[in-house]
Amino acid sequence: MPDIVISEFIEPHAISQGLRGFDVHHDKTLVDQPEALKALLGESRALIVRNATPVTADVMDAGPNLVCIGRLGVGLDNIDVEAARARGIAVYPATGANAVSVAEWVIATAMVLLRGAYGSTLDVIAGTWPRENLIAGREIFGKRLGLVGFGSIARETALRGAALGMSVAAYDPFVAADDPAWTQPFGRVERLTLDEIVATSDVISLHVPLTAETRNLIDAGRLLTSKPGAILINGARGGIVDEAALAQALQEGNLGGAALDVFVEEPLSAAKAAVFVGCPNLILTPHIAGRSLEANERVSSMVVERVRAHLEGLAGA
Template identity: 35%
Template sequence: MRGVFLDTLTMKLEELDASGLEQSLDQWDLYETTTPQQTAARIADADVVITNKVVLDRALIENAPNLKLICVCATGTNNIDLDAAAEKNIPVKNVTGYTGSSLAQHTIALLLALATRWHLYSEDVRKGEWSQSPIFCRLDHPVMELAGKKLGIIGYGDLGQKVAGLGEALGMEVLLAESFTGEQKAGRTPLPQLLAETDVISLHCPLTQETDKLVDSAFLDAMKPGAFLINTARGGLVDEAALAAALRSGHLGGAALDVLSVEPPPADHPLLAGDIPNLIITPHNAWISRESRQRLLDGVVENIRSWGKSG
């Protein structure tokens, strides 16, 4: 059995214990990156393909005669033509639950940065502004005390639950948005009420037809003036031009994003303009702790092993 891993650079395998992967099949071809033009040739003879973000569309799947299993080295499977795979009886296995502590930690770090502006004060110190201060401290950037504020969680799976718990530890009141599946659950808050009442909204829902550009102009206008928006879920949840406008207008108090709709973003991306106030962007690295990546790799290996046993 021959396996191909198309984008190992997303995992930095040299930092991980990859012995389980090496032992899971007879032969592995490991590629740091794979372009669309290279994909067909690389999977042509593969029995098992692992991909993180490399797209496997219908044409690629139909023209890989030996392909028996697709492992997505991530939770999302939107880069795979699931219908084409199902028609050829090729299982598509993803990994869930691996990012929990790492992503929740990053989400709260973004929240604390928005609330305390510590990154701005640190930069002021580097620029020598504290040394020139006429008093012992600096009060240039407004600080929000989070205790007693309301944190709105949209998407209450494992990640949303962890962030909610950390918010409560900071003394925040947590409100949970109603589900987009239509299933009514006790203790949930209708979205219009959540937008109007919460001081911070954190997105943890999947990107679906129902949630695509969920955060649009109407959503942002309905948010409490001065509130924060945090997105560590999927970039497509946010209408990025609308977010830029809401920040420039001062309606929002700030936003912190770990994901964008296009990654890596083009230089002319609407949120990379230098004139947008109170915006923090990190490069999709909320999940990248070594522990998180090891859990992910172990999950891929377990998917391969369980598939092998079932075959």
């Protein structure tokens, strides 16, 4: 039986170099084979997953020798953290490893949505020259970037927004008012309430986990209070935004645009996606904001190093 089971995609060199000397079973199809996964965990000491493998109490019980779980990403909503804690199983996310990738996705989509000119390729090829329809695009310079949550990804986003001439504000009740994080290299980040962020920001970017408190945090009522023409971007977790309310806000012109990389249902089915049909100025991507080549390298290396250190630490104890 393997020492380490990996159920989703990981950079191959992270196994060949970072886990040399360990018996590793890597099969990215295990994410869709829960019983096969459990069968492999009988004597395994570590499990490494991304966001699509549910790591429930039952899965942990199938691996009585499990001592750690590596998460190739930052969100832990697919891992029963309380069950892991009760069993003495350490959980290692790749905190910060994909922050740059997500931050760049946020800023890039914000610029595309504000300018509104990048869907014209086929019209230009066809010779229709739709110039008059595209002259009302907006610059990102001088706009307010409002961050809901102010962790590592939000701070990377703030840095890039400020470099483009944006003013930056954030809401995060878990970052104290006197925390040095509010003073960034580019200057002070304004600390606001959630309602103030929504009401005054030109670009609202979400950076919070999905919890009971954040589910449908951005709902129909809150969307109605947004600044005219505001752009909403969610690269955090599905369920933080009420998707039907967002679609309605776009169709009725209460929002200037939106980008979603995460959804309540993933993969998003055609039936669930139907709510977005006809929505103007909308970008949908399939949970790839944190999946650049460079981020994959960093995430894989960080998790492997932490898992290896944990197993070697036990061996030397």
